Amino acid sequence: MKDKLGSSFNFTAQIQNASDERPTPANIAVWILIWAELSEFALFFIVYLVVRSHNPEIFSEGPKHLNTLAGALNTLVLLTSSYCVARAMAGIRAGNTDTCMKWLTATLAMGLTYCGIKAWEYHWNGEAGIDSRTDKFFTLYYYLTFNHLLHVLVGMCTISWAMFRVQLGAFSPQQHEGLEGAACYWHMIDLAWIIIFPLLYVLR
């Protein structure tokens, strides 16, 4: 038992110390959470590809009825939000709390914009008579995009909490692990969308 615990601690230490130049952002718990979330999305992607291979006509026709403009705008918004988070991290590393807060606010604004565009897209679908029971493509489309929207909402709560802590002066150029965790989670949301967008909207 002791050996097992010992090897587990060694592994954690290895993860945290093996970097050659820059330390790895956040901590091992955050990376396990990120892998768990990405695995969940990967499972959805595999299900999508398998169902697609069995129903090629439905999945070739489905994307033609989607609002590609909304999908493309949301991609640009999420990529911009990732840029904003990266700038916020650069700000805290430089010891500039105001810059960090400014860019975290911009990230939240991008998150809200994403939610607004998604609401418009769902409304647009509804007007076109599309819902989750239209066919197998739209069932998976709603499952994937709504699940992603929930992750964006969780990410916005995380960023808000990080902003509150920045205001309290909890982070410094030397110690900002909590902020790094929130930033990495937000990037993970962007990474999932980088695959969702071409899979649902672009590839026919």
Added chain:
Amino acid sequence: MKILKVIFGGDESDKFAMTERHWLICFWLILLALTLMSVFIAESADPTAWTVLFVSMTVTLKGQLVIDRLMGLRHANPLIRGLMLMYFYVLALLIVWALLFPEQLAALTTL
């Protein structure tokens, strides 16, 4: 103009921060360009094997840019970086296979 100043301007005064800021802007613009390019190609051309390959390569490249440059894993722990990058390489290959050879995947997943 004010929005542009917010995006391109900054308060970090040291030289390293200035350089980092310019690199971040550069990678962000590349990401936006890759997105617009893949949408344009997919919208303007009939779906072909080349479209699938191009879009999948774009996905991998965008994933790598976000992981290495925006998340800051380029010089981080190789295990964590490797696992994150592998996600994009494996999924991109899976997408190419599933879209170009759907019969094989269908046969493999038929009970």
